[in-house]
Amino acid sequence: MIRVQREDFDVGAEVTGLTKGMHGIGGVCSFIGLVRELKRRESLEAMTLQHYPGMTEKELLKIEDEAHRRWPLEASLIIHRFGRLELGERIVLVVTASPHRKAAFESCEFLIDFLKTRAPFWKKEDYGSASEWLESRNVDDHAAERWIE
Amino acid sequence: MKVLYFSWVRDKIGLDGEEFDLPPEINTAGEFIEWLKGKGDAYAEVIAASNTVKLAINQEYAGPSHPISNDDEVALFPPVTGGKG
Numbered sequence: 001m002i003r004v005q006r007e008d009f010d011v012g013a014e015v016t017g018l019t020k021g022m023h024g025i026g027g028v029c030s031f032i033g034l035v036r037e038l039k040r041r042e043s044l045e046a047m048t049l050q051h052y053p054g055m056t057e058k059e060l061l062k063i064e065d066e067a068h069r070r071w072p073l074e075a076s077l078i079i080h081r082f083g084r085l086e087l088g089e090r091i092v093l094v095v096t097a098s099p100h101r102k103a104a105f106e107s108c109e110f111l112i113d114f115l116k117t118r119a120p121f122w123k124k125e126d127y128g129s130a131s132e133w134l135e136s137r138n139v140d141d142h143a144a145e146r147w148i149e
Numbered sequence: 150m151k152v153l154y155f156s157w158v159r160d161k162i163g164l165d166g167e168e169f170d171l172p173p174e175i176n177t178a179g180e181f182i183e184w185l186k187g188k189g190d191a192y193a194e195v196i197a198a199s200n201t202v203k204l205a206i207n208q209e210y211a212g213p214s215h216p217i218s219n220d221d222e223v224a225l226f227p228p229v230t231g232g233k234g
Contacts, residue, residue: 033232049231052155052224055208080231092232112232120205120224121231122156133157136228 001076002060004051006083009093018077019097025074027101029108033092035085043127047134049082049091052120056080059119067096067111071103078111080121113143150219152185155226158202162191171219178204179213181223201227 001018011032019025038044060078067076077095085091092115096108123134153166175184182204186196195202204211205224217223 050155050159051231052153052205052208052226055205055224058208116232117229119231120155120226120229122227123230124156133160133227134230136230 001078002057002064003077003079004053004056004060005079005081008081008090009079011090011093014077014079014093015095018075018095022074022097024099025097026099027104028095028097029101029104030096031092031094031108031112032090033112035087035089035091037087038125044087044125045128046084046086046126048084048124048126048131050122050124051080051082055120060115063111063114063118066114067107070110071096071098071107073098073103073107076107076111078115080115080119082121084126113146116143150217151222153222153224155224157227158195158225161195171217176216176218177213178206178211178215178217178223181217182213195225198227203228 011030015028015030019028035047060080064076064078067073073096075097077093079093081091094108094111094115096104096111098104098107124131125134150169150171151166152169154162154164159165171181172184175181182196186193203226206215206217206221208222
């Protein structure tokens with residue numbers, strides 16, 4: 001399941017909803033991404049996430065399908081927010097559920113690594129009066145590359 | 150053809166998107182990029198960064214040899230930066 005939304009999400013409620021009645025699930029792994037302070041600029045107030053409606057959903061579904069192809073998953077969920085997000089707010093949720101923990105851990109990491117390099121989202125950092133678009137990071141490409149079969 | 154811009158490409162061109170009538174001799178994504186360069190300084194600047202600017206055709210990533218037509222939805226944008234902060 002994937003969702004692209006402006007509003008926040010409740011991690012507990014999402015996990016409960018995803019796994020309810022699915023008794024083949026033995027382990028659930030979740031990743032929650034937050035807006036954090038940046039070391040190089042102290043005055044970050046918030047960031048604004050722009051995305052490409054339509055393509056975003058397509059890319060997220062493709063990445064999710066790929067995770068289900070590689071690991072024996074019973075359920076999965078990706079929620080990605082857009083719009084203005086203040087420091088400390090949740091940006092993204094990835095949840096994977098499988099009979100055993102190894103598949104849940106690995107696929108969760110795979111999903112967040114791939115999402116960062118494929119899903120059409122762009123972050124703009126807001127510093128009070130000024131704002132600037134964040135450059136993509138090579139380190140993210142490398143994180144995704146190790147999953148290439 | 151519908152063309153959409155995102156992130157700093159949108160800021161530089163000053164439009165969310167626009168409609169173009171593609172000349173019949175433009176048949177690939179690479180030819181489209183070259184053609185777009187001639188639309189003005191802002192376009193040329195964006196294309197000059199084309200080692201970083203990405204292209205999607207009908208909401209799928211596309212390389213320079215990808216076929217292109219007047220019915221397509223095309224998007225130009227920098228490398229993506231989603232995920233955690």
